[in-house]
Amino acid sequence: MKSILRRSALLSICTTICAAPLFAQSSENTSEAALPRAEDVVAHINSRDEGEAVSRKLSIEMRDKRGKTRHRETRSYRKYYAGEKRTVIFYLSPKNIKDTAFLTYDYNDPEQEDSQWLYLPALRKVRRISASDRGDYFLGTDMTYEDIKLETRVSSADFNFQTIGTCDADDKPGLQIQGTPKSQEIARELGYSKTLSCVDNEIWMVRHSQFWDIKGNLLKTVTISNIEQIQGIWSQQNIDVENHKTGHSTRLIFSEIDYQSPVPEDIFTTNAIKRGL
Amino acid sequence: MRLNADCKNLAVLTFASAKVAANKTSVLIIKSRYLLTAIATIIFAGLGTLHSPVLQAAGLQSSVIASALWSADSGNFKRQNYQFTLEPEFILRFDNRAKLTALSRLRSISLDALSPENVTDNAYSPYSKPLFIGNSSEFELREFYLEIPSENYYFTLGKQQVVWGKADGLKVLDIVNPQSYREFILEDFDDSRIPQWLANIETNIGAWDAQFLWIPDQSYHVLASEGGLYTPTSPLLLPQAPPAGVSVDVEPIERPERLLKDSDIGLRLSRFWKGWDLSLNYLYQYDNFALLYQERSLTAVGPHVTIEPQYRRTHVLGGSFSNAFDNWVLRGELAYFTDRYFLAEGLSDNDGIAKGKEVSYVVGLDWAGLENTLISGQLFQSVALNRQSATVRDKSESTLSLLVNHTLLNETLELRLIWLANSNIGDGLVRLRVSYEWQDNLKTWLSSDTFYGSEEGLFGQFDANDRLTLGIEIGFE
Numbered sequence: 001m002k003s004i005l006r007r008s009a010l011l012s013i014c015t016t017i018c019a020a021p022l023f024a025q026s027s028e029n030t031s032e033a034a035l036p037r038a039e040d041v042v043a044h045i046n047s048r049d050e051g052e053a054v055s056r057k058l059s060i061e062m063r064d065k066r067g068k069t070r071h072r073e074t075r076s077y078r079k080y081y082a083g084e085k086r087t088v089i090f091y092l093s094p095k096n097i098k099d100t101a102f103l104t105y106d107y108n109d110p111e112q113e114d115s116q117w118l119y120l121p122a123l124r125k126v127r128r129i130s131a132s133d134r135g136d137y138f139l140g141t142d143m144t145y146e147d148i149k150l151e152t153r154v155s156s157a158d159f160n161f162q163t164i165g166t167c168d169a170d171d172k173p174g175l176q177i178q179g180t181p182k183s184q185e186i187a188r189e190l191g192y193s194k195t196l197s198c199v200d201n202e203i204w205m206v207r208h209s210q211f212w213d214i215k216g217n218l219l220k221t222v223t224i225s226n227i228e229q230i231q232g233i234w235s236q237q238n239i240d241v242e243n244h245k246t247g248h249s250t251r252l253i254f255s256e257i258d259y260q261s262p263v264p265e266d267i268f269t270t271n272a273i274k275r276g277l
Numbered sequence: 278m279r280l281n282a283d284c285k286n287l288a289v290l291t292f293a294s295a296k297v298a299a300n301k302t303s304v305l306i307i308k309s310r311y312l313l314t315a316i317a318t319i320i321f322a323g324l325g326t327l328h329s330p331v332l333q334a335a336g337l338q339s340s341v342i343a344s345a346l347w348s349a350d351s352g353n354f355k356r357q358n359y360q361f362t363l364e365p366e367f368i369l370r371f372d373n374r375a376k377l378t379a380l381s382r383l384r385s386i387s388l389d390a391l392s393p394e395n396v397t398d399n400a401y402s403p404y405s406k407p408l409f410i411g412n413s414s415e416f417e418l419r420e421f422y423l424e425i426p427s428e429n430y431y432f433t434l435g436k437q438q439v440v441w442g443k444a445d446g447l448k449v450l451d452i453v454n455p456q457s458y459r460e461f462i463l464e465d466f467d468d469s470r471i472p473q474w475l476a477n478i479e480t481n482i483g484a485w486d487a488q489f490l491w492i493p494d495q496s497y498h499v500l501a502s503e504g505g506l507y508t509p510t511s512p513l514l515l516p517q518a519p520p521a522g523v524s525v526d527v528e529p530i531e532r533p534e535r536l537l538k539d540s541d542i543g544l545r546l547s548r549f550w551k552g553w554d555l556s557l558n559y560l561y562q563y564d565n566f567a568l569l570y571q572e573r574s575l576t577a578v579g580p581h582v583t584i585e586p587q588y589r590r591t592h593v594l595g596g597s598f599s600n601a602f603d604n605w606v607l608r609g610e611l612a613y614f615t616d617r618y619f620l621a622e623g624l625s626d627n628d629g630i631a632k633g634k635e636v637s638y639v640v641g642l643d644w645a646g647l648e649n650t651l652i653s654g655q656l657f658q659s660v661a662l663n664r665q666s667a668t669v670r671d672k673s674e675s676t677l678s679l680l681v682n683h684t685l686l687n688e689t690l691e692l693r694l695i696w697l698a699n700s701n702i703g704d705g706l707v708r709l710r711v712s713y714e715w716q717d718n719l720k721t722w723l724s725s726d727t728f729y730g731s732e733e734g735l736f737g738q739f740d741a742n743d744r745l746t747l748g749i750e751i752g753f754e
Contacts, residue, residue, distance in 0.1 A: 062687060070689075070717050094717040095340050095752030113601065115552060122467055124440040128554055128599040128606050130645045137649070140688035248687050270547075270554070271479065271486055275424070275431070 036201075038161035038177055044204040046153045051233050051259035053079040058089075058254055062140055065247025072097070072139065075277060077263050078151075083108050086268040090277045097121075101273035104131070106149055110157055114149070119273040126270045135191040141250040142220060142241040146190055154179075154206075158186050159195065167198040169207035170225055174198045187214050203227070203234045218244050231259045338368040344750040351725060351743035357506075359387035364419075380420040386413055390506040396459050399530055400497040400567075405436070405473060420472050433477040438470050439490060441545060441558055442610055443597060444639045446678045446697055447657050449610040450558055450595050453490065453543060455565040457499040461507040461739060462706075463726055471496050482546070490543030490560075495533050497588060498565040511738040513670055516569060516584075516620060516629060523580045530567055530586040539563070553600045558612075560593040568618045571629035591616040606643040611636070619661060619668040633664035649688075653680040675700045689714045697736065704730020704737030718752035 060072040076089040084107045091100040099121035106114050114131035134146035146155070154161070159179035167176040179195035181187035193216055198208040205227060213219040221244065226237040239252040266272055346360040362384045369377040386392055393407065393415035401407070407417035422435030442451030447462070457469045474494035480487050501508040509515055519525055533539035541562040548555055567586040574581050592615040599608035617635040621628075641655040655678040661668060679696040691712045698705035707729070712722035724746045730737035 064687065064689075068716065070714070093754060095342060095754050096714075096718055096720060096750070098340075113552075113603070115549070115601070117554075122465065124438060124467060125443050127443060128601055128608065130601045130604050130606050130643070132601075132603045133645045133648070135648070136645075137687070140684075142687075246687070269486070270549070271431075 035163040035165070035175065038163045039156075041163060041175055041177055041199055041201070041204075042154050042156050042161055044201075045199065045206065046156070048204045049233050050080075050151070051231075053077070053259065053263040055256075055258050055261060055263055056254050057256040058252060060139070060141060061251040061253070062142075063249050063251075070140070077267055079263050079268065088268050088273060090273070092277070099276045101276060103268060103270065103273050104149070105268075117270050117273065119270075119276075121276075124274075126274055132189075135189050142243045142246075142248055143250065144191065158182060158190065167208075169198040169200070169223075170227075172200050172202070172207060174200045174207060192219070200227075205234055205236065213245070220244065230257045233259055335370045335372045338370075339366065339754075341365045341753045342750060343753070344748060346746055346748045348744045348746040351727060351745050354745075357388065357744050358391050360391075361385045374426050376424045378420060378422055378424070379418070382415075382417050382419050384415050384417075388506070389413075390504060391459065391501075392505075393459070395502050395505050396457065397500045397502050399532070400455070400499045401471070402473075402494050402496045402532075405471065405494055405496045429480055431479040433479075436472050436474045436494075437477065438467075438472045439475070439477060439543075440470075441556075441597075443599065443608055444610060444641060444655060444657070445653060445680055446655070446695055447639070447676065449612050449637050449639045449657070450597060452562075452565070452593065452612070453492070453541075453560065455496050455498045458509075459499060459501050459505070459507065461501075463507075463708075471499065484550075485546045485548045488543070488545040488547075490541070490545075492541035492543070492562075493536050493539075495539055495541075495563065495588075497563070497567065506742055507739060509738065511733055511735055513620070513733070513735060514738075516571070519580075519582055523582055524576075524578070525582045525584065527584045528586070531588075533563055533588055553598055556597045558593070558595040558597070560595075561590065562593065563588045563590050564616075564618070568630055569620075573627070589616065589618055604644055604646040606645075607641075608643070609638065609640045611638040613637075617661065619664060619670055622667040622669050631664050631666040631668045633668075634662040636660045636662065647683075649684045651680070651682045654678065655680075671701050673701075699730070699734055699736060702731050702734035702737065704728070704734030704740075706736045718754070719750075721747070721749045723747055 055075070055077045058074045058076055060074070062070045062072075071094065073092040073094075074089050075092060076087065078085065078087045084105050087102075087104050087106070089102045091097050099119070101119040103117045103119075104114055105116075116129045116131045117126050118129050119126045131145075134149065135144050137143065138145055138148060158181060160182055162178050162180075163175055164178050165176045167174050175198070177197050177199055179197070181190065181192065187193050191213060192211050193214045194212040196210045197206045199205070200207050205224065207224050207227070209220075209222040210218065211220040211222075221242045223240045224236045224238070225240070227234060228237065229235070235254070235257050237254045237257070241250045241252075243249065342362075342364045344362045344364075346358070346362075348357040348360075349355060350357055362382060364380065364382050366378070366380045368379075371377075384393060389395065389412065392412050394409040394412055407415040409415050418436065420435075420437055422433055422437040425432040425434070439453040440451055441453055442449050444451070448456075448466075451466070454473055455471045456466070457464070457471055460469070462469075473492055473496055475490055475492040478489045480489075541560065543562075544559045546557045568589055570585045570587055572583040572585060574583070593612055594615075595610065595612035597608070597610040599606060601607075614635040614637070617633050619631045619633060621631040637657075637659045639655050639657045641653060643651060643653040645651055657676040657678070659674045661670065661672050664672075676697060676699045678698070679694070681692075681694040683692045684690065685692070691710075693708075693710045693712075695708040696705065697707075705728075707727045708724065710722055710724035712720055714720045725744070726746070727743045728736050728739045730740065732738050732740060
């Protein structure tokens, strides 16, 4: 059941992975004095325009180390409200998880725990789920719940960031930022001991990231590509995640991205995830 | 606990079912035509409320799930059953966001003791009854409903399932649709729930979501009939056999048949308030278990008992809540039944039934503190109130449940344990399952269902039916 929970979350992933952790490609360190402060870089990333609302199709391809692949098709919606961000994801295929849906309210107040629900078609029940297991992997992918929640943001509440140099990713120059969890407890919760990211400082998007597990071993590499302006908003259309520990990888493909069509209010309700699309 | 309370009296129905007169069936069929006409009228009236041309289909989706099960006795590995199921589904979408869904099921079973036909088939309404093909197969229109969204309302009209409760393993508020107990509670609820023809109308009243149900379709719980693998034998469910020399006769069951007066009515209000999911529920329904009233008399040839199965109404008032705290989710449901009928103990009651009231509730705690793991515990309790005479069941009955679910290999491998334990009698059921997703739409699983405890208990009565099951499921789109 919990697995299903996680699954759902996945989808929202929308943009994700990029967000939290970043890491470096090749780097050519320059003197720190010439580099912008990490606080400013993080502020730029987190204030980047994501649109008030968006709807999009998300295709997920998962491949294990033997080359076996699985596919998921979803449709997701996200909308910002005064005090929170709401995201809903509907699974469209394959048949065995079709109609599974995930709904989350991500509150601005960091002290307030997110509210999450999962609709399980096999049980025909909307189930309330805990939002605190943020280091768990969702839907069989290589992204954690926290990765999904952050979308394109970076968590300054969990990490201390430091600008450590410049880098290149996808032939674009950028700034290399290192993130270190603020406490051992946070590191355990998230499953990361360090992150290193290459941030495109023209558009303030992370293009490449690496994550180390709590034992200090390289865990994941995330590559964001096919970034384009859609309806005036920079949007990533491909995210590739490679898990070095398991040999498993995940590719997210975003399409039909639409920031302009109205997203109905009542789609972010438990009734809506029960009815499906 | 709902299951205990509900199951009372059932088994005997088994005997009654066989006696439903043929002429009665024909009358029901004629009446069913009127009902179907009424329902069709409602559906088309709903369509009429739509603006644009009604039947402009925008797209048709179709899919099929094929599954096969092989089960064997856990003790001697003797084959228990083969089962093959096909479930085709069609969804027709219209330009105006209306949607028509049709889901059917063709099932074939090798074992006579689990035969689809070997149930109390008088519990089905004539328009919801599956079509039995020979002794081993059945075809059933599981669902057929039209969804019509409009500005302020959302209509779902037709044959469908409505699920209120959120408890795992047993039911407290999930009582809108009746259930098939052909395999006791081993079948998934989605498969064992009996869909009904009904009108489901949802709207908003202030901050509350409101759901109104009108259920003219009178189907009731279906039980395994005599000779079935899961025919109930527990004295909690079945009246004791009369002493030697007492003759017994079972009258045909009297089914409520009035379209309006015998309809079930439901209302549910729900909302999200300060982190809490809350609901208030009301249901005016016929209890889905038949009551086995006894009429005792002295005839020229000796004492005689006539059993007169009947369905009786009850009001149900209830509610539910859930909230998440850190790694924990706390949830609960409560249902209060104004009119409950329990099996009377011995001859303490003239007609064998003791009327009373019942409060049934469940409190559950889910913990997600370990990676890819969910551990959930629940306490179910049922309390019988204001009983007119002594009853076979205890005043208070409790069942504990434990669920442990763990996934591995990027959720392709899933391990699950469900343990249900009744604390009154000390019996229980342990269910283990390992499933593996080989690829999209191809899954296999191995499971075991082990009953234990006294044969007088709800679970212990099936102690001889422990089973291992191997299954495969393939989806086509």
